[in-house]
Amino acid sequence: MYDDLGSVDDWLDEMSIDLTATARDALADMVASQGMTEDRSPAGFAVVDVETSGLSPEFDRVVEIAVVGTDRAGNVVDEWTTLVNPDGPVGKTSIHRITAADVADAPRFADIVGELTRRLAGRVIEGHNVQFDLRFLHAEYARAQLRLPRLVTLCTYQESYSYLPGLDRRRLPDCCHAAGVVLDDAHAALEDARAAAGLLRVYLGSGTGLANSHRQLPEEAARIGWPQIPSSGAAIKVRPPATPPPVPAPAGALAALLEDLAIDNLLDDGAPRSAVGYVEILAEALEDGILTEDEAAALADHARFAGLTRADVDAAHGEFVLMLARKAVADGRVSAEERRELNNVAELLAVPDKVVKRLLDEADSEWVAHLSRDCRPLPDEWAFGEPLRVGQKVAFTGGEPVRRARLEIAAQAAGLRVMNNVSGVTAMLVTPEARPDSRKGEAALKHGTRIVRPGVFERMIVYVQPAPERSNGHRVAEAVTPGKAGLEAPGVPASPSVIRAWARENGYVVGPRGRLPQDVQAAFLIATESGI
Template sequence: MTGYAVVDVETTGLFPGGHDRIAEIAIVQVDSDGQIEDTWATLVNPGRDLGPQQIHGINASDTRHAPTFNDIAGMVAELLRGRTFVAHNAQFDRRFVWHAFAATGYDVPLIAPTTLCTMRTGAQLFPTAPRSLAGACFHHGVTLDSAHEALSDARAAAELLRIYLAGGARHAVPGWDDVVELAATTPWPLIPATGATPVRRGVATERDTHFLARLAAARTLPITTWEKEEYLELVDRALLDRHISAREHDQLAEFCVQLKIGREEAGALHREYLSGLAAVAWADGVLDPAEVADFLAVAGMLGVTVADARQILESPMLTGSETTSGRAVTVDNGSSAMSSRFTLNPGDLVVFTGSMDEPRDVWERRAGAAGLVPHPAVTKKVRLVVAADPDSMSGKARKAESYGIPVVSEIGFARILDDVARSTAVGARTAG
């Protein structure tokens, strides 16, 4: 099938021959006159951290559901076969796609002589127009719905291609027809299709249900002390950065399913955890608005209603037992709930991973100032991993998960550093 395949990729970085990977790809098939025939797009699991997420806006919680490039290689090949590869700044996109195929073991004919670039073509036809995709779109009145979203960018580039074809690109650009003919006649290797389903942005909100919703209603056996303490420790670690990531939802759900902890038992344990948190908040005899807001936020993450949370917060010294469907669950002033609370101490090893908002050396200096020791690799001796995205698929984050080491965000780490600073100040006053 002759015609064009307008491609856009969002990537983890700028270097396709090294560690960087495709995180999203879109292909818009266009006929010889520039009319759109079909569109296709998917997120891609890069098997590493997502790089500059502040630019492309892709979340690890979404890409964890996405196919790898190996899964979609056959489909991508079918969409590109016999068509001229087109992109805005085409060398960038073409090299990433070529390297992605090469990593799966296929040498595909994605080379400069079979590629056209809307950025270069625009500069030749309209020398005074901006070269960037956003600038060119504005100049020509093309809608760019969401910059750095692959399908939006590919659609916009396809519309620019239509305008350029109508403006005489075939005649104005030397060798245009030769490129099209070579692309149409160059054979591609046969790459089997796997039938992998494309995954779009936002899929995590549909698939990653709250871990409580995945549990059975209740169980008949009583919860042992070990089970309770292990579960509450897991809850505490998940709440370090005041965000339960998709990975942590999975961990909590898996733990409950393995030990047959139902929703009712988990709910009772959450209220016990909150009782302990309330006791900590009341330790100085005063509750400030920030403590109340934090407490209610934690309660919401644990599926406890605002009314129940306020009752717990207003009665921090309550002792006795809560009865859930006739089964007693011990509540002990929160001492058990908070006895295994996660803390960092001077000399603890901390690992950083991913492209963060703040430069990594800034975080390393802040960690060092708090008495912590930045470490280059994850070992069993590491106490905490700080990631640009808590659901990061970097090797460091995956190893941390296998070792049971908490993975927190930058915001969460800043909160932890504040806690360390307050604890240090309190200790200094007490010693004085």
């Protein structure tokens, strides 16, 4: 529960800062007058959130800070927030929505350090992934030639594993949604701190033994001595009222893969819990598909602070790419853009290209095996010959758009790969047209691809069968050999001319003479028996 300064201790000893003469004198007086506060009665928790210009406490700065004070039960008793002039770039305005103009007349950190200290002193420091916030606070205090004491801390991110088990992601919005806590404006310091305070109140009110132990933390925090720093009297500046955010552009392939990524699965694969927090920050840094040198340095710094070894980081990178691969194959196909983004991420994380191919194959095998476990056995009266199998490719052309979209969704849910073209490995083309003259229809005739009506397809996808199993125990989607996808239909009493007429009327492609395809015979039998 006690905060560890980690590498910041070394930095504090080495750090020197050029200050204006006035600021230097003021700080000198402030430091000279530092004393340590006396023990006090337990005050509760100080929920902290900072918005920053980047990920590295060494090079980046705080641009906004908020503190929400609570009692020992997590009930809010006071709030405070201000923008902070970082004396430099504000970072990604697209994330925190703070511009250079917003902070131009805001107080500097040295101006607010006295008031901030007054609000933190004697309280348990709490936040969501609070170590991130604390590392920036340690750095900002050091720039002001001050040092924070050892702190009693509580992290709603880390504690969510106990209070909110079973989540795939543990970002602040994820935990708030699971706990029923309102989060109105993510990446605004005060709103994030309010939300984290709401999580704290839910945790402490859960009635568990862990909650009871966390309620005792303020007693420990009250025994910590804090420096007495006079307030500068500087006016705070609150960010402007939130305006409706612009309509975002359609998410690229990487952003779509990162959305709702099951990062918590890292723990199932044996990764240390600290690696999950590292990967959360990695995912946020990669949302724009770029990893800058500063972001890479900040990630390396975070890994050291979290106690991760090089082997831990390499393993986390490999698992991260595997999770992206799993997400990419979840709909049964990997688009060219998704594959390009996966290769880009792999290159940024020094994961070899051949590993990406292996990971995609591994993810695909997992996907096929998972869906194969839930297949229904074929009924005794099955009359459609060779069934479809998990992982096979199907295509659609023509027909009513709503019904077609519904069939495509059902096909994906059944474990089929819905493709935008027809090739020699396509198992089936679904179309209501008597003679599909689209490119897909022409390709189906060229390759001998099986062509069926939507009504028949609807019946077949209910009984999609498991993919064949390899000798190594893995399942692999079965390729289709043209000309061998026909149906073994039972005897049909109707004359060929009757069946041909029915087939043409219902969109099947049949010649004027010769043997009728077995799938057409079977479909005719089912249709006439059921009244389709």
